[in-house]
Amino acid sequence: MEVDERYEREDLAEALRVLEAGGVILYPTDTIWGIGCDATNEEAVRKVFELKHRASAKALISIVDSSAKLQGLMAEVPEIAYDLIEASPTPLTVIYPGVHGLAPNLLAEDGSAGIRVVEREPFCRDLCLRFKKPIVSTSANVSGAPSPAHFGEISQEILEGVDYVVKYRQGDRRPATASSIIKLEVDGQFKVLR
DSSP states (O other), rough: OOOOTTSOOOOOOOOHHHHHHTTOOOOSSSEEEEEEOOOHHHHHHHHHHHHTTOOOOOOOOOOEESSGGGGGGGOOOHHHHHHHHHSSSSSSEEEEEESSSOOOGGGTTOOOOEEEEEEHHHHHHHHHEEEOOOOOOOESTTSSOOOOOGGGGGOOOHHSSSSSETTTTTTOOOOOOOOOEEEEESSEEEEEEO
């Protein structure tokens, strides 16, 4: 896959280097700006919790580049998940039951985890595709503070607390919003949380 021409090859390469080294990045997602790390690296995930001053009991979500990647993260993807993702006009985070393959500190007590497919956003898609693992995607704010609508609203504490700040879309001032969230049960029943 070709790198999207709207961002520099070096920007993507540096973000990948930091993720592979267990570091934390600040990056534009398909929703709001996010703090990210290797979703399979427990120590990297711990750094994100510390940066956000967030209790580890509050789970973080992860992103993957395609619906096909969901199959490697659970024994069986509920069939309705694909329909929900495809039908959603806006980015949708689904909390799946029985997730495996992520860092233990990303899983809720019941073994569930929130995962969003980012096929429609070129930077996130390329980042996940090249990293070949899920990436944490949590709002770029300290817990309890408002989520930033654009890059200019990200606090100095967050900017200084990450190992790399992606350059792509920093100048974009269009307000962004967080994803919708649905919790799926093993039997295919679901509940809209946001």
